[in-house]
Amino acid sequence: MSKKILILSTSPRKGGNSDGLADAFAEGAREAGHQVKKIVLYDKTIGFCRGCLACQKTQRCVIRDDADAIAQTMRSAEVIVFATPIYFYEMCGQMKTLLDRTNPLFPSDYAFRDIYLLASAADGAESAMDGAVKGLQGWIDCFEKARLKGVVRGVGVTGVGEIQNVPAALKAAYDLGRQA
Numbered sequence: 171m172s173k174k175i176l177i178l179s180t181s182p183r184k185g186g187n188s189d190g191l192a193d194a195f196a197e198g199a200r201e202a203g204h205q206v207k208k209i210v211l212y213d214k215t216i217g218f219c220r221g222c223l224a225c226q227k228t229q230r231c232v233i234r235d236d237a238d239a240i241a242q243t244m245r246s247a248e249v250i251v252f253a254t255p256i257y258f259y260e261m262c263g264q265m266k267t268l269l270d271r272t273n274p275l276f277p278s279d280y281a282f283r284d285i286y287l288l289a290s291a292a293d294g295a296e297s298a299m300d301g302a303v304k305g306l307q308g309w310i311d312c313f314e315k316a317r318l319k320g321v322v323r324g325v326g327v328t329g330v331g332e333i334q335n336v337p338a339a340l341k342a343a344y345d346l347g348r349q350a
Contacts, residue, residue: 174281175199175350176247177208178240180254180265184212187290187333191324191343192253195288198347207247209240211264216240218267225274237271245275249284249319249350254302256291261302269309276312284317284350285310288343290324290333299323320346 179192189210196206214236224232231238244250254261287306291298303321310316324339333339 173204173248173350174246175204175206175249175251175347176243177206177251177253178244178265178268179208179210180252180262180268181210182212182262182264183255183330184210185330186255187324187327187330188253188255188288190331190333191288191290191322191339192251194340194343195251195253195286195322195347195350198344199350200347202348202350204249204347204350207243209243211268214240216264216267216271219270219273223273226277229274229278231271231274233271237268238274240268241272241274244272244282245278245280248281249286250282251286251288252306253288254290256289256293256298256302259293259298259301261289261305266305269306272309280313280315282313282316284319286320286322286346286350287318288322288324290327290339292326292328294326296323296325298325319350322346
């Protein structure tokens with residue numbers, strides 16, 4: 171059964187390592203027959219949440235920037251994949267800012283159930299991603315119908331494109347995409 175999959179590549183670097191993981195996931199998902207849409211944040215304008223909570227009544231953010239449109243796209247996706255570089259043992263700021271701006275989804279009839287995290291880090295230890303996993307799990311916990319379905323940890327990569335030298339991580343992302 172074909173699913174609507176949304177991949178959110180949150181790296182501020184075009185062609186970054188987490189973006190490479192996102193592309194591998196997308197390839198696997200497309201080969202499995204899923205509909206895949208990828209949104210990259212490096213060229214988007216996303217302001218900080220103001221905490222006004224108007225979105226809890228309107229299910230739209232009062233800030234009219236790219237985050238509002240992305241949140242609306244997230245609402246109808248059945249699977250959401252977040253790809254992030256690890257900064258200081260946590261998800262990048264762009265991803266966290268986007269997560270904060272998804273507050274309009276909380277009271278909505280969102281479609282997503284399965285959430286995936288694809289992360290890359292310069293650190294060689296897989297534990298470098300633990301903060302990002304915990305942070306994303308906190309977001310997921312606010313959506314009772316959603317669950318963290320899988321995590322890929324691409325470690326030991328710094329320069330743009332170095333993830334190509336870690337075929338196990340790329341294969342893991344591809345395999346998750348095929349299984350989504």
